[in-house]
Amino acid sequence: MQVEEHAAWGRDFPVKYLLVREDEEGEERFWGRCAGVEGLFVDRVPPPxxxxxxxxxxxxxxxxxxxxxxxxxxxxxxxxxxxxxxxxxxxxxxxxxxxxxxxxxxxxxxxxxxxxxxxxxxxxxxxxxxxxxxxxxxxxxxxxxxxxxxxxxxxxxxGLFVSREAAPRTPLELIGCEAGEPLLAVLRRPRKWERDWMQVWALDRNGRVMY
Known part of the structure; x- marks a missing residue:
């Protein structure tokens, strides 16, 4: 996947994040882009x-x-x-x-x-x-x-080896999201998706991925 192909769009605000997922062959595929992500940089809930x-x-x-x-x-x-x-x-x-x-x-x-x-x-x-x-x-x-x-x-x-509830996950809200076709297909039939992971790539002001 070429990042530069998806790092700009015809809007008054920049693309700040790309949504990327690997396919079965390990190739990175474009799933969407957005202007912001709420909940990405919040503190984790401390364990009890x-x-x-x-x-x-x-x-x-x-x-x-x-x-x-x-x-x-x-x-x-x-x-x-x-x-x-x-x-x-x-x-x-x-x-x-x-x-x-x-x-x-x-x-x-x-x-x-x-x-x-x-x-x-x-x-x-x-x-x-x-x-x-x-x-x-x-x-x-x-x-x-x-x-x-x-x-x-x-x-x-x-007291170390006891059953514990999984830590609560912080939901993410994609702001100003333009979904790619793979993501649109999931949104049409969300119950059919295996709900595997997806990566969020942050872009700098020049549209380059920040590692």
Whole structure:
């Protein structure tokens, strides 16, 4: 598909977005163009808060700092990534959003380890199988994906493997949309469409795709 063929139209306002979808052969096809998209740049709805217990922790980094001062203010950890490892590599991962340490105490099974109760919103990027490796290892990382640092490890996490409702999706409204023939065909018989994904390409003032 040639972007320049669809990046301009005979109207007083510019084309700002193209609607594109791959066909069965992997070719990108033009599905429409529009002047605006409402709901594209809104903040995600934060996940509901939950209470989890990190069992048998060996804390490090920000988690170790949060546990170092007993009786002090609640430890704020920010976002924490939990990776479930088998003997060689991570096989599952979860995001604990805005994690806060609520309480901690020595582990009953091993006083050298710590049980940590935290409050967080849980984001599950994929719907993981509840089956775990024979000897799972839970690695903790604090910070964003780009700048995550180790925060320790633990033996298990109570409250992590539960069923959750899917996060609500933000609907998009296409403003000033001129639909291509494939999209018009879907609009004529929407129940016949498999409702697969579609891409929204943003254009700059010169009609070039912004990556």
């Amino acid at each position: 808060r939950e209470v989890l217990t990190l069992r048998g922790c060996t804390p490090d980094g920000v988690l170790g700092n949060a546990l170092a001062h007993a009786g002090k203010a609640t430890g704020l950890l920010g976002d924490v990534c939990v990776e479930v490892w088998d003997e060689q590599q991570p096989v599952q991962w979860w995001n604990l959003v805005d994690t806060v340490v609520i309480a901690h105490q020595p582990s009953r099974t091993d006083p050298a380890l710590v049980d940590v109760v935290v409050g967080a919103g849980v984001e599950e990027e994929y719907t993981w199988s509840r089956a775990l490796p024979t000897s799972p290892r839970f690695e903790l990382f604090a910070g964003t994906t780009v700048a995550a640092v180790p925060a320790g490890r633990c033996l298990s996490i109570d």
